[in-house]
Amino acid sequence: xxxxxxxxxxxxxxxxxxxxxxxxxxxxxxxxxxxxxxxxxxxxxxxxxxxxxxxxxxxxxxxxxxxxxxxxxxxxxxxxxxxxxxxxxxxxxxxxxxxxxxxxxxxxxxxxxxxxxxxxxxxxxxxxxxxxxxxxxxxxxxxxxxxxxxxxxxxxxxxxxxxxxxxxxxxxxxxxxxxxxxxxxxxxxxxxxxxxxxxxxxxxxxxxxxxxxxxxxxxxxxxxxxxxxxxxxxxxxxxxxxxxxxxxxxxxxxxxxxxxxxxxxxxxxxxxxxxxxxxxxxxxxxxxxxxxxxxxxxxxxxxxxxxxxxx
Numbered sequence: 360x361x362x363x364x365x366x367x368x369x370x371x372x373x374x375x376x377x378x379x380x381x382x383x384x385x386x387x388x389x390x391x392x393x394x395x396x397x398x399x400x401x402x403x404x405x406x407x408x409x410x411x412x413x414x415x416x417x418x419x420x421x422x423x424x425x426x427x428x429x430x431x432x433x434x435x436x437x438x439x440x441x442x443x444x445x446x447x448x449x450x451x452x453x454x455x456x457x458x459x460x461x462x463x464x465x466x467x468x469x470x471x472x473x474x475x476x477x478x479x480x481x482x483x484x485x486x487x488x489x490x491x492x493x494x495x496x497x498x499x500x501x502x503x504x505x506x507x508x509x510x511x512x513x514x515x516x517x518x519x520x521x522x523x524x525x526x527x528x529x530x531x532x533x534x535x536x537x538x539x540x541x542x543x544x545x546x547x548x549x550x551x552x553x554x555x556x557x558x559x560x561x562x563x564x565x566x567x568x569x570x571x572x573x574x575x576x577x578x579x580x581x582x583x584x585x586x587x588x589x590x591x592x593x594x595x596x597x598x599x600x601x602x603x604x605x606x607x608x609x610x611x612x613x614x615x616x617x618x619x620x621x622x623x624x625x626x627x628x629x630x631x632x633x634x635x636x637x638x639x640x641x642x643x644x645x646x647x648x649x650x651x652x653x654x655x656x657x658x659x660x661x662x663x664x665x666x667x668x669x670x
Contacts, residue, residue, distance in 0.1 A: 362461030363650040363668060364420030368408030371651035371658075377420045382456055382465040384435035389468050391448060394480040395644070396427040396459040398653045398666040399488065399516070405452060406654065413453045422457025424668070425450055425615075427464060428474055428483035438468040445474045447629065449487035449619050460650070462670050469620035476633030481641045483632075485516065485665040490628040490637065491618040493520040493575070496595040497528060499611045500573050504529030507571040509563055509587055512578030513549060514540035516640070516665055517597060521575045522547045523637050533571060535559050535578070543663065547638060563587040640664030 364377035384390045402423035404410055414421050428447040431440050440446070448471040452458025456465060474483040502508060508525045512518040513534030525532045526548045534549035535556075544552050553562035560583075563571060570589030575597075578584075582602035588594060591607040600610045618624055631637045642664030645653040653666045 360462040361647055361670070362420070362422045362457065363424070363647050364422050364457070365406055366419040366421075368406065368411055371406070371654035373406060374650040374654065375420075376647050376650075377422075379420075379422075379457075379461065382463055384433050384438065384465045386436050387438055387468050388435040388465050389431050389438045389440050389446075389471055390433040390463055390465045391427060391429045391446060391471075392432040393427045393459065393462055393464055393670050394429040395484040395667045395669045396424045396461075397484050397488070398423075398460075398645075398650070398657055398668060399425060400657070401425055401488075402458075402460075403654060403658060405458075410453065417455050417457075420457075421452070422459075422461055423452055424459030424461075425452060426484055426487040427459040428480040431471075432463065440468055440471065445480070446471045447474055447483040447487055447625075448472075449491060449615070449625065451616055451619055460647070460668050467620055469622045470625070472622065472625040472629045475629045475639070478632060478639055479641075481644060481667055481669065482639035483629075484667055485639050485641065486628050486632055486637070487625060488615060489516045490520050490632075491621065491624060492517055492597060492613060492615045493524050494621075494624045494628065495615060495618045496521070496575050496597070496611075496613045497524055499613065500575075500593050500595055502528070502530055502572055505531065506573070507531045507533060507567055509533040509535075509571045509574045509584070510549075511535050511559075511574065511576050511580050511584055513544045513547075514663055515577055517575075517577040519547050519638060519640065521577065522549050524631075525575075527631070527636060533563055533566065540663070560584060560587045642666055644669045
């Protein structure tokens with residue numbers, strides 16, 4: 360079967376189409392015939408060598424990708440699915456089998472949920488990783504209805520889900536945006552929109568003089584956005600926090616792999632997407648042979664919606 364893989368670390372040019380043996384599902388596993396798999400910053404980190412230590416125990420080629428959608432074409436014992444089921448799944452690529460960007464991928468049945476009602480396979484593939492990241496962050500923060508949540512990188516994939524799931528939880532959501540993205544972010548439901556980058560903290564403090572109760576930092580602002588949080592507030596970081604906290608602010612590292620087998624959470628995300636509560640955004644699709652172009656597009660910045668490899 361074909362997959363997007365790499366045998367050495369480096370720039371986008373190291374990506375190639377490789378041939379791999381057809382995987383076989385075991386106990387409690389399913390095999391998905393992949394129609395679409397997203398390309399995300401984690402894949403860039405795998406490609407450029409930032410995950411080299413974690414991959415050292417596995418022989419190349421290494422296959423990136425953390426989420427997919429397609430049709431189940433084989434099931435292992437006690438899997439609970441049937442051949443022909445249309446599903447989406449989260450995939451953890453730091454394993455011998457690799458990630459989601461392959462024609463056939465075996466995953467635990469607990470990492471799988473039905474495709475949202477009315478969604479295309481491309482749209483469905485955008486749900487698992489970022490949706491579960493935000494779900495995990497909000498569960499860690501455990502904010503009460505009426506609390507204030509600031510979201511950085513609000514126009515991006517994590518940011519968009521954070522706005523919509525935050526609103527669903529009854530939070531007042533403050534979102535940053537470039538001028539060109541302001542209408543998008545407001546359309547996703549943000550209560551207050553502040554300028555992205557310089558001036559963001561001042562604008563948040565103008566709207567909320569004591570600071571917000573928490574920040575979900577999808578833009579990796581780290582200490583630059585910390586002053587927007589009230590004394591004793593919280594900070595959800597989607598990458599290891601760089602710097603020191605202050606004023607008793609609790610910093611939480613959000614690790615999506617902790618929810619990789621949270622079937623109930625993934626199924627709920629699918630239900631919300633099917634009901635239109637979550638907006639599924641596809642920016643562009645690429646054939647496997649153009650995976651390098653997808654990485655270049657992602658690294659250039661400004662992508663609104665998800666980039667996908669389609670098989």
